[in-house]
Amino acid sequence: MAAPKPVSHVIFDMDGLLIDTERLYTVATNTVCSQYGKEFTWELKEKQMGKKELESVKIIIEELQLPVSPEEYIEKIRAEHVKLFPTVPFLPGAVKLVKHLHSNNIPIAIATGSNTFGFELKTRNHKDVFNLFHHVVKSGDDPEVKNGKPSPDCFLVCKKRFPDDPPSEKVLVFEDARNGVLAAHAAGMQVVWVPDPRADRTDTSQFATVILNSLEEFKLEDFGLPPYSI
Numbered sequence: 741m742a743a744p745k746p747v748s749h750v751i752f753d754m755d756g757l758l759i760d761t762e763r764l765y766t767v768a769t770n771t772v773c774s775q776y777g778k779e780f781t782w783e784l785k786e787k788q789m790g791k792k793e794l795e796s797v798k799i800i801i802e803e804l805q806l807p808v809s810p811e812e813y814i815e816k817i818r819a820e821h822v823k824l825f826p827t828v829p830f831l832p833g834a835v836k837l838v839k840h841l842h843s844n845n846i847p848i849a850i851a852t853g854s855n856t857f858g859f860e861l862k863t864r865n866h867k868d869v870f871n872l873f874h875h876v877v878k879s880g881d882d883p884e885v886k887n888g889k890p891s892p893d894c895f896l897v898c899k900k901r902f903p904d905d906p907p908s909e910k911v912l913v914f915e916d917a918r919n920g921v922l923a924a925h926a927a928g929m930q931v932v933w934v935p936d937p938r939a940d941r942t943d944t945s946q947f948a949t950v951i952l953n954s955l956e957e958f959k960l961e962d963f964g965l966p967p968y969s970i
């Protein structure tokens with residue numbers, strides 16, 4: 741891990757980083773998998789995390805040999821998401837950090853693997869916070885994002901949409917997924933990793949600038965950002 745350097749812009753991942761949707765993805769996916777007598781493991785989930793919907797659906801169908809087309813699977817899983825996502829809570833420290841950066845005029849944006857359908861479900865009841873971001877890149881159906889994470893595409897597109905298009909080394913990314921850490925690193929950005937405790941850190945830690953248990957532990961001053969006053 742290299743020492744943290746000052747940044748001017750911040751890009752947030754969304755699922756499992758700002759809001760607790762990864763827990764809900766697991767509930768939804770278990771429901772669908774159990775209909776086929778299959779088990780959804782952490783190792784499989786990690787392959788899906790951060791991917792575009794269609795990419796992640798193809799992974800699970802292939803790995804579990806599910807007897808369905810991607811279209812059929814998407815219909816079933818979306819029916820579960822519709823039930824679960826609108827009540828998703830924020831993760832600890834997320835709202836405080838976002839509001840603080842916004843009120844200190846640090847440009848902030850989101851680069852998520854979600855598409856517009858999922859984004860709307862997940863953020864429906866949190867508009868006040870999500871309106872603070874300068875822009876949101878929804879990789880799932882953004883025509884400029886060719887490949888999902890771990891490709892750097894979404895972070896490079898997100899950076900370019902800041903009015904002043906900062907150099908990559910001035911951008912700090914917050915991620916929970918290994919695919920996201922790899923993507924941010926490939927984009928030339930520093931990355932704060934807030935992994936699930938089950939994540940295998942061995943081959944990913946080297947690409948993270950800092951690893952935290954929760955956003956509450958983040959030290960703004962390490963990256964030249966204005967610290968909390970209380």
Ligand SMILES: O=c1[nH]cc([C@@H]2O[C@H](COP(=O)(O)O)[C@@H](O)[C@H]2O)c(=O)[nH]1
Binds near residue numbers: 756789855
């Ligand atoms: O258990 C899962 N977690 C996450 C995903 C995928 O990862 C994306 C979350 O990406 P991010 O954390 O980059 O917002 C979701 O939109 C979804 O496509 C998934 O399929 N299954």
Ligand SMILES: [Mg+2]
Binds near residue numbers: 756757789790
């Ligand atoms: Mg995530």
